[in-house]
Amino acid sequence: MIKVTRLDGREYYINPHQIESIESKPDTTLLMLSGKIVIVREKPEEVIARIVDYRKRIGGFKNED
Secondary structure (H helix, E strand, O other), rough: EEEEEEOOOEEEEEOOOOOOOEEOOOOEEEEEEOOOOOEEEEHHHHHHHHHHHHHHHOOHHHHOO
């Protein structure tokens, strides 16, 4: 799980495996596989960095070489 911040300042954790796409329009918008849209304060690059860190922690890149 990665931590993100809603526009109202509430922090929560989201499953990065459920993110279908990330857009900046101008707020960072996460489109989930369920169709739900989540708008967060973090920049897309920061969300991506958190996803990469999370996948490294769980060994998510071992079978992707």
